[in-house]
Amino acid sequence: MALDKQKRSRHDAGDRKEDAKGVKRSKDKKSKHAEIIEKKNRHSKKPQNAGVEAPEGSGEQGDTQTEDGAVAQGLERFPDFTHELEPSPETLLEAAHMGIPHWLAHPTTINRDASVSVSDERVGLSAHIRTRCAKAGIERLFAVQVAVIPVLRAAHRHSCLRQHVRDVCVSAPTGSGKTLAFVVPVVEGLRSRVVVRLRALVVLPTKELARQVKETFVDFCTGTDLRVGLATGDASLAKEQAALVDSAASACGGSSKVDILVCTPGRLVDHLATTPNFTLQHLTIWIMDEADRLLGEAYHEWLQRVQSSIEEAAGPAGEGIAADIDLDILAPPRRRVQKLLFSATLTRDPASIARLKLTRPQYISVTDGDGEGESASTGTFTFPSSLQEFYAACPAEEKPLWLIYMLWERQISGGVCFTKSLEAAHRLAQVVQAWTAEVPADAWVGNKIVVAEYSSDLTAAERARIMRLFKQGAINLLVCSDLVARGLDIDQVAAVINYDVPTHMSQYTHRVGRTARAGRQGAAYTLVGATQMFHFKKMMKDNGHWEKHLSAIRPQKSILATLRTQYQAALEKVSAMYC
Numbered sequence: 001m002a003l004d005k006q007k008r009s010r011h012d013a014g015d016r017k018e019d020a021k022g023v024k025r026s027k028d029k030k031s032k033h034a035e036i037i038e039k040k041n042r043h044s045k046k047p048q049n050a051g052v053e054a055p056e057g058s059g060e061q062g063d064t065q066t067e068d069g070a071v072a073q074g075l076e077r078f079p080d081f082t083h084e085l086e087p088s089p090e091t092l093l094e095a096a097h098m099g100i101p102h103w104l105a106h107p108t109t110i111n112r113d114a115s116v117s118v119s120d121e122r123v124g125l126s127a128h129i130r131t132r133c134a135k136a137g138i139e140r141l142f143a144v145q146v147a148v149i150p151v152l153r154a155a156h157r158h159s160c161l162r163q164h165v166r167d168v169c170v171s172a173p174t175g176s177g178k179t180l181a182f183v184v185p186v187v188e189g190l191r192s193r194v195v196v197r198l199r200a201l202v203v204l205p206t207k208e209l210a211r212q213v214k215e216t217f218v219d220f221c222t223g224t225d226l227r228v229g230l231a232t233g234d235a236s237l238a239k240e241q242a243a244l245v246d247s248a249a250s251a252c253g254g255s256s257k258v259d260i261l262v263c264t265p266g267r268l269v270d271h272l273a274t275t276p277n278f279t280l281q282h283l284t285i286w287i288m289d290e291a292d293r294l295l296g297e298a299y300h301e302w303l304q305r306v307q308s309s310i311e312e313a314a315g316p317a318g319e320g321i322a323a324d325i326d327l328d329i330l331a332p333p334r335r336r337v338q339k340l341l342f343s344a345t346l347t348r349d350p351a352s353i354a355r356l357k358l359t360r361p362q363y364i365s366v367t368d369g370d371g372e373g374e375s376a377s378t379g380t381f382t383f384p385s386s387l388q389e390f391y392a393a394c395p396a397e398e399k400p401l402w403l404i405y406m407l408w409e410r411q412i413s414g415g416v417c418f419t420k421s422l423e424a425a426h427r428l429a430q431v432v433q434a435w436t437a438e439v440p441a442d443a444w445v446g447n448k449i450v451v452a453e454y455s456s457d458l459t460a461a462e463r464a465r466i467m468r469l470f471k472q473g474a475i476n477l478l479v480c481s482d483l484v485a486r487g488l489d490i491d492q493v494a495a496v497i498n499y500d501v502p503t504h505m506s507q508y509t510h511r512v513g514r515t516a517r518a519g520r521q522g523a524a525y526t527l528v529g530a531t532q533m534f535h536f537k538k539m540m541k542d543n544g545h546w547e548k549h550l551s552a553i554r555p556q557k558s559i560l561a562t563l564r565t566q567y568q569a570a571l572e573k574v575s576a577m578y579c
C-alpha cells in the first residue's frame with residue numbers, strides 16, 4: 001500500500017514535471033535528474049518532489065507526512081515543478097570557505113521557461129485570482145510564480161494551524177514576474193479575513209517601486225474587502241497616519257485601516273516611531289523586494305527597528321534558528337512572521353544574511369536550463385532569454401557620437417540610457433537633443449528621437465509627466481542616472497544603453513533588466529571606453545557572461561562620418577549655452 005502510494009506519487013511528480021512547458025524532456029536530462037534524486041535519497045530520508053515541504057521537526061513529518069508532500073491533516077497537495085540543485089563538492093567547499101550558509105548553496109531551482117496555465121487545477125488558484133489574472137491579460141504563470149505561489153500558499157496554511165513556516169529567499173531574473181509571485185499568495189491568504197489588521201508588510205527601496213507594487217496589490221484586491229496602504233513619504237506624515245490607523249481607537253492594533261502595507265524603509269521607521277496605534281503585532285508576512293538593495297539601506301537602522309518591533313510583539317522564540325535545528329525542541333508552535341526576500345541579484349554576503357535572522361530559510365532560484373552556472377560563491381546573474389546584448393569599444397572622447405550612432409543605426413525608439421551621474425545625464429540629454437535638431441526632418445528613417453532627462457533632480461510631478469509621455473511614445477529616449485535602474489516596469493522599453501559602464505555585475509543586471517521584460521524582446525548596448533575595457537571584460541568573464549552573451553558592434557565609417565558633422569554642430573550649440 002505504502003509502496004503503491006510512493007509509486008503513484010513519483011509518477012504524478014514525473015507528469016507534473018513533463019507538463020511544465022519549457023522543462024527539458026530529454027532522456028539524458030531525465031536520467032540526470034533520476035541520478036540526483038537517487039543520490040539525495042541515499043543521503044537523506046527527506047521525500048523528493050515534496051509539493052508541500054513540511055518543516056522538518058515541526059511535527060508534520062513522520063506519520064503525517066506522505067511521500068508526495070501532501071500532509072494528512074487536511075492540507076491540500078500543491079504541485080511542484082522545481083528540483084533541488086545538487087551542487088558539486090567543489091562548489092560546496094568554495095561556499096563553506098566563503099561563509100555562505102548551506103541552504104544558500106542548495107537552491108531549489110526551476111527552469112526559467114517553466115510555465116503552467118492560470119486555470120491549472122493543480123495550482124489551485126481561486127476564481128477571484130483567475131479573474132484578476134484574466135483582467136491583467138495573464139493566461140499562464142511564469143516560472144517564479146509556478147515555483148513560489150504553491151510554497152507560500154502551503155506556508156499560509158501551516159501558519160494558520162500555528163505550525164512553523166520557513167522563510168523564503170527568491171532569486172529570479174529581472175522582468176520575470178516576481179511581484180505577482182508574492183501578490184497572488186498574499187491576496188489568496190488574506191481575502192477571506194474577517195477583521196482588518198495589518199497582516200502583510202511589503203518593503204521596497206524607492207517610492208516609485210512602492211507605488212508600482214501597491215498598484216498591483218490594488219488590482220488583485222479589487223472585488224475583495226482587503227485594504228492596501230502606502231507609506232512612502234509622498235503624502236504628509238499626518239495624511240499617511242490618518243490613512244493607516246484609527247488613532248482614536250483604544251485597542252492597539254485593532255485600529256488598523258489596512259490589511260497590506262506597502263512602504264519604503266524610511267517611512268516605515270517614521271510610523272513605528274510616531275504613529276499612535278501603529279503596530280506590527282498582527283503581522284504574518286514580511287516581504288522585502290529588491291532585498292539586496294534594502295539590506296544596504298542604513299536609514300535609522302530600519303532593519304533592526306522592524307525586527308525589534310516584530311519580536312517585541314511576538315516574543316523572540318523561533319527567530320533566527322538555523323535551518324537544520326529541530327524547532328520542536330526549541331520553540332512551542334505559534335504563529336510567527338514569515339520573511340520573504342526577492343531580488344534578481346540576491347545577496348550572498350553572509351553578514352547581510354545573518355542580520356535578517358532567517359528561520360530555516362529555503363532558497364528558490366530561477367535558472368537557465370538545469371540550474372547550470374549556479375555558483376555558490378558569487379551567485380549567478382540570470383538574464384531574460386529574450387534579451388540581446390551588445391557592446392561597442394569606442395574612444396572615450398567620442399562616446400556621445402557613438403551613442404548617436406547606435407540610436408541612428410539601430411533606430412532605437414523606446415530607449416533608456418544610463419549615465420553614472422545626474423550631471424552626466426543632464427549634459428548628455430542636451431547633446432542628444434541638440435543633435436536631433438541638426439538632423440533634416442526627412443532624413444529620419446525610423447521615429448524621430450525625442451529625448452528627455454529623467455532623474456532624481458526632477459520633482460515627482462515632473463517625473464510622472466515624463467513617464468506618461470514615454471509610455472505614450474511622445475518621448476522615446478530617457479537619459480537617466482541609476483534612479484530607475486531597479487524594478488521599474490515599463491512595457492515600452494525596447495532597448496537599454498549603458499552610456500557609462502556599470503561598475504558591478506548586479507548594476508549591469510538591473511539596468512539591462514529594464515528591457516526584455518515578461519518575455520518581450522529587448523536589446524542592451526554598452527559603450528566601453530578604451531580604459532574601461534579591461535574592467536568590463538573581466539566583470540563579464542568572471543560571471544560567465546562574455547563569450548556566450550555579448551556581441552561586438554563595429555560602426556560603419558561612412559555613417560559615423562555623416563553623424564560626426566551633425567554631432568559637432570550640436571556640440572557647439574550646447575557649449576554656447578554655457579558661455
Ligand SMILES: Nc1ncnc2c1ncn2[C@@H]1O[C@H](COP(=O)(O)OP(=O)(O)OP(=O)(O)O)[C@@H](O)[C@H]1O
Nearest residue numbers: 138140141142174175176177178179344487489518
Ligand atoms: N504570468 C504573467 N504573464 C504575463 N505577464 C506577466 C506575468 N507575470 C508578470 N507579468 C508582467 O511582467 C512584468 C514584469 O513583472 P515584475 O515587475 O513583477 O518583474 P520582476 O521580476 O519584479 O522584475 P525586476 O527584478 O526588474 O523588478 C510586469 O509588467 C507584469 O505585469
